[in-house]
Amino acid sequence: MKILVTGGAGFIGANFVFYMLEEHPEDEIVCLDALTYAGNLETLEPAMDNPRFRFVKGDVADRKAVFPLFEKEGFDVVVNFAAESHVDRSIEDPGIFLKTNILGTQVLMDASREYGVKRFHQVGTDEVYGDLPLDRPDLFFTEDMPVTASSPYSASKASADLLVMAYHRTFGLPVTISRCSNNYGPYQFPEKLIPLMIANALADKPLPVYGTGENVRDWLYVEDHCRAIDRILRSGRVGEVYNIGGHNERNNLEVVKTILAQLNKPESLITFVGDRKGHDLRYAIDPTKIHEELGWLPTTKFDDGIRQTIDWYLDHEPWWRNIISGEYQQYYEKMYGNR
Ligand code: NAD
Ligand code: TYD
Numbered sequence: 001m002k003i004l005v006t007g008g009a010g011f012i013g014a015n016f017v018f019y020m021l022e023e024h025p026e027d028e029i030v031c032l033d034a035l036t037y038a039g040n041l042e043t044l045e046p047a048m049d050n051p052r053f054r055f056v057k058g059d060v061a062d063r064k065a066v067f068p069l070f071e072k073e074g075f076d077v078v079v080n081f082a083a084e085s086h087v088d089r090s091i092e093d094p095g096i097f098l099k100t101n102i103l104g105t106q107v108l109m110d111a112s113r114e115y116g117v118k119r120f121h122q123v124g125t126d127e128v129y130g131d132l133p134l135d136r137p138d139l140f141f142t143e144d145m146p147v148t149a150s151s152p153y154s155a156s157k158a159s160a161d162l163l164v165m166a167y168h169r170t171f172g173l174p175v176t177i178s179r180c181s182n183n184y185g186p187y188q189f190p191e192k193l194i195p196l197m198i199a200n201a202l203a204d205k206p207l208p209v210y211g212t213g214e215n216v217r218d219w220l221y222v223e224d225h226c227r228a229i230d231r232i233l234r235s236g237r238v239g240e241v242y243n244i245g246g247h248n249e250r251n252n253l254e255v256v257k258t259i260l261a262q263l264n265k266p267e268s269l270i271t272f273v274g275d276r277k278g279h280d281l282r283y284a285i286d287p288t289k290i291h292e293e294l295g296w297l298p299t300t301k302f303d304d305g306i307r308q309t310i311d312w313y314l315d316h317e318p319w320w321r322n323i324i325s326g327e328y329q330q331y332y333e334k335m336y337g338n339r
Contacts, residue, residue: 002028004075006060006108007082009039011188012123012222016081017047019226028052030073032066033082034059034100037327038189042319060104063111070111077119077233078112080105086191087127087153088335091277094152101156102163109167109175117174121233122164124179126218126245127154131280134214140286141179143241150278161241174238178229181245181285184305185222186312190320191331193217194306197256198313199320201265208336211275213253216282220245221300221308231294242294245285248302255306262310273339 003020007013008031017029029047033039035057047053058065060082082104084090084097105122112120129141130148147162149155167173184194197207228244236242250258253270260267290296300308313320324332 001076003077004030006032006080009033013081014043014187015222016226030054032056032058043187061099061107063107066107066111070115075117078117079121081123087151090151090153097152097156102159105160120175122177124161124177125157126179126181126283128158132282134281140284142286143243150280168239176232176236177241179243180225181218181220183220183222183225185309190324197259201263206271207256207269208271208273214251216249216251218245218284219248219302221305224298228296231296235294242290243285246287249284
């Protein structure tokens with residue numbers, strides 16, 4: 001199979017590239033990535049010498065770049081990771097989220113139709129289900145729940161999902177969608193909760209916890225996510241949505257305290273700051289469908305995954321130190337300066 005992976009220089013996309021090159025020696029992968037602030041070619045270094053891998057710099061919303069690439073390469077499968085992915089940034093400036101996440105998806109699907117792609121897989125998020133209340137631990141996200149959105153980010157991802165289903169019904173495009181819970185693991189950009197807290201703790205800087213720290217996320221180790229997408233590509237039913245995640249719920253304060261304990265840093269570094277606007281309370285996935293249909297379940301428990309992740313950040317300081325210079329410093333000052 002020849003697979004286009006968009007957004008492969010970002011966190012999950014890069015992990016997916018590594019996973020697929022390793023697991024499927026028969027497949028070829030082309031990565032299309034615009035190298036925004038979140039994309040990093042250094043991350044893809046281990047794949048660059050692989051003759052079955054090729055990197056192309058380009059914007060998924062740029063029709064003039066995307067169509068010739070599809071014509072030339074003749075992709076069998078497209079896996080669309082490319083996105084603006086950070087909720088806080090979407091609250092500051094929604095426009096680019098709509099362009100990349102919605103219009104970019106449209107361009108990729110138009111090209112997929114034109115050049116006969118056999119599967120278009122949209123990497124979605126559980127944030128399109130809105131949130132669950134904190135006092136109802138019996139409730140979980142299932143695929144038949146209505147799509148709604150709290151942030152411009154989740155609204156853009158929800159819109160993309162609706163468009164994907166519309167292209168399936170109207171044009172017969174062979175699509176699948178996965179909706180995954182919060183990922184963590186190697187190569188995550190340090191603006192997100194877990195790597196941000198690791199980097200700050202190592203620098204003995206305050207750990208900014210939004211609101212009360214009681215918000216709950218359902219954490220999934222990134223390799224489990226990659227394995228689930230692979231299963232969907234190979235055995236998932238066209239036109240279907242699959243939730244990915246399950247039963248690794250922690251509230252933010254628990255996550256932060258776990259990080260501090262492993263790094264031997266004091267809890268006095270925890271600093272409660274102003275809450276995120278529209279902050280979703282709880283995400284929790286019911287993975288019954290993907291488990292029963294495709295035999296997938298998460299394999300890495302949070303306590304093991306967080307240990308491995310912290311070790312990875314300790315072993316790869318140059319990778320994340322590079323990233324948190326420059327633009328990120330301005331971002332950090334703007335977002336956290338007066339919070
Ligand atoms: P990320 O921000 O780390 O990486 C995004 C990548 O997309 C970067 O390499 C960036 O350069 C690239 N990109 C951005 N705009 C582009 C454009 N216009 N054209 C081409 N490339 C572009 O994001 P991530 O955390 O790896 O998330 C990947 C996907 O998974 C996203 O679609 C996101 O919505 C989804 N997702 C993420 C999580 C999570 O916890 N991180 C959970 C569920 C779903
Ligand atoms: P994040 O990693 O941004 O993922 P998402 O918003 O997509 O779930 O945030 C995870 C949780 O951590 C979320 O409830 C917001 C919270 N959070 C903080 O408390 N402080 C921070 O500095 C960040 C980035 C997030």
